[in-house]
Amino acid sequence: MSDCKCGNQKTVIITACSGAANTGLLADRVARTLRADGLGAMTCLAALGAGLSGYVESARGADRNIVLDGCPVGCGAKIYAKLGLPYEERLMTDFGVEKGKTDITEALVADITSRVAATLAIDKA
């Protein structure tokens, strides 16, 4: 949803790689949970990768872009870098999740969401 920038609120955009592996699934679930918790607005990384201007310029105009990548391949971060956009990356594998091995349970999503949120220092909207 679009926000009017008439006020002084910070705009935080969250994207996830949403890749095929378990780590991509976790990144997606964590991003959606962070959004539900009011820590930012989630947008489509695929749209950024496709270079759709509304998405690209929104990311350029945001105060912070949080990119959740599943693994060190870092596809999300690479998309931002390719577009010349500033970003802060969080890797799911940095939180003890093993690519191709760890089961993505509800408890794990909640735990990783909490730990990722703690690294972001964002006040809830």
Next chain:
Amino acid sequence: MNIQILGTGCQKCKALERRVREAVAELGIAAEIDKVSDIEAIAAMGVMMTPALMIDGTVKSVGRVLTKDQVAQYLKGGK
């Protein structure tokens, strides 16, 4: 040229529209200027903050009140 100003009608949106009209007039460009205020339509373009400026189908700026000179640069084809 088609110019769209995306915004719900706040003061910043009105300021951007005013500067766009001034820049268009100064450059003597033949342009159709439309305002898009429907929030769902704006969101469908991937625009997450307003005001935003779209020229010929491409979003050029989001969440900023551009100066008249910045608008002119976009109108002249600059990035």
